[in-house]
Amino acid sequence: MTTAPRILLVEDELSSAEVLALLLADDGYEVTVAPDARQALLRLEEAAPDLLITDFMMPGMNGALLVKALRDMPRYAALPVLMISGAPESALRSYAVPYQAFLRKPFSLDEFLKVVASLPRA
Amino acid sequence: MSTGADKTSPIDRIPTGVPGLDEILGGGLLRSGVYIFQGSPGAGKTILANHIVHRHAAGGGKVVYVTLLAESHARLFQHMESFSFFHPDVVPEKVYYVSAFHALRTDGLKGVIELLRTEMRSHQAGIVVLDGLVMAASAAESDEELKLFISDIQTHSTLSGCTTLLLTSENADRPVSAEQTMVDGIVLLRERAFGVRRERNLEVVKFRGSSTLRGNHSFRIGPQGIVVYPRLESARRPGPTDCVHRTGVSTGVAGMDAMFDINGYAKGSVTALSGPSGCGKTTLALHFAAQARPGDSALFVGFYEPPALLRQVAETLGLRWPDDPAALEFMWQSFGENMLDELAAGILERVAHGRHARVVIDGAGGLMATPGFSDRGGAFLAALTSELRAQGTTTLITVEQMDTSRALVLDSATMSALADNVLDLHMMKSPRMRRFATIRKSRVSRCDLRERELTLTPTGVALVEVPNIGD
Secondary structure, three states: OOOOOEEEEEOOOHHHHHHHHHHHHHOOOEEEEEOOHHHHHHOHHHHOOOEEEEEOOOOOOOHHHHHHHHHOOHHHOOOOEEEEEOOOHHHHHHHOOOOOEEEEOOOOHHHHHHHHHHOOOO | OOOOOOOOOOOOEEOOOOOOHHHHOOOOEEOOOEEEEEOOOOOOHHHHHHHHHHHHHHOOOOEEEEEOOOOOHHHHHHHHOOOOOOOHHHOOOOEEEEEOHHHHHHHHHHHHHHHHHHHHHHHOOOEEEEEOHHHHHHHOOOHHHHHHHHHHHHHHHHHHOOEEEEEEOOOOOOOOOHHHHHOOEEEEEEEEEEOOEEEEEEEEEEEOOOOOOOOEEEEEEEOOEEEEEOOOOOOOOOOOOOOOOOOEEOOOOEOOHHHEOOOOEEOOOEEEEEEOOOOOHHHHHHHHHHOOEOOEOEEEEEOOOOHHHHHHHHHHHOOOOOOOOOOEEEEEOOOOOOOHHHHHHHHHHHHHHHOOOEEEEEOHHHHHOOOOHHHHHHHHHHHHHHHHHHOOOEEEEEEEOOOOOOOOOOOHHHHHHHOOEEEEEEEEEOOOEEEEEEEEEEOOOOEOOOOEEEEEEOOEEEEEEOOOOOO
16 A cells, blocks of 8 residues: 655745645645744654655745755655745755755646656655 | 044944935935834835835845735735846845744744844845734734834844834824834825825834934835835925026017017026916917027926927927927926826926926926825925026926916915016907017016017017007
């Protein structure tokens, strides 16, 4: 029996986080939500994600620095990442962080689900 | 013995970069100050704050923009992208948008303070915006707690050298609140109704450490963002000194120059052409404008006939209409849908930019129909004519005398007080329609006070003597 793919969703805008989490749950994913990078790192063990979806601009550590921190952890070095942001993708270049997909907000929910479905699983 | 340490150095200013606003603020916001920008939803606070922060970023500064509201940053960007001040490539390096909603929900006002503190520091922000102070006020359990919140913000702002803008959607005219007593400055944004028309304005009601231009100042939101027009009467400008010369500037009307001992209107003077509709005011104004040449150029400000029609009329009269756009510039405004200070700013900027020696305002009625004129009337015109004199222009304003059944908003006595020369025009039917002109007043020159009749010649209007009754 296959288990539902597990997603760690990191988003500081609570209303957006709730909507995306419900959408993903409806599509069969098991979702853990963290409001910022610090909380995401604390909940890694519990979330055991197959995929990370993270906002870029967040209080404290931003999404790019979160991904960098995860890449330094052997267990999560190859974790697929979908980066979402209101800023253009060019803003991420200076961080030189590998991620698998980027979506600029606002995006359609259909497009969001398609991109999530297309990503590999850890 | 004084060590010099007794002297306090002036506080640095942070220019807002918003056209007109820094003039009102006396040069900009004060570094480390905490300011409330208050106005009902739709007043323009978020646009104003984003305009300020993006101008700050364009100048090399860094900003943290913290939201406590439900509007997502994505939606905010969508709205801001339509303005030319918004540059997405400064996000997030120079303008970092972050939500404090979670911090408020889980840790209350203390959580928001902690977020502001860490973001100010980590981004080395010169400006922090907190958009949604009303949410913080709702979360405060008492006025005391809210005051402590503001006090903490002030402490962090002072220590970090960061200027903080607090946006609140409270109505601008609500009674003084706890947070207002704490901050360094308050800017109120309102929309004022004039019948069916609306005009946006802002007022600086509090500003510690500096004088500001008092009262309401209108502003407009357009593709470039916000443009503020300081109220002309309050704006600090040097007063006119030696601006009216006893040098004649040709009226362009044969026979009229000779009515003045200096052979024309005094250079730098303001002349009012007053008379009922159809008496020839615009005709005489066209003669004055038609004298324009490069180096003696003119600005024609109109509210009625568009430029093409004016040119047609001028050519029908036989006038040599300047072809060179450097000689004659038009500023045509639709009747009634203007802002007084925007009009004044437009006129003065064009005069300065084009170095125009002549200005025609056809006519005062276009200014009088503008919202707010009834409150400001004479004071506004006095300020405008003073500015035009200071720029050395020779100005002609047409003023329509209304019939006695309607109230005069700008009476001839006021016009006479503002203008250096007043020419009265009137008409008489005997048996055909005849038009006459008299100089009622000439401040700087001696003049011939006898009535003249306007006659049409192949090259325009001429003034001829009127035979005495006894002749």
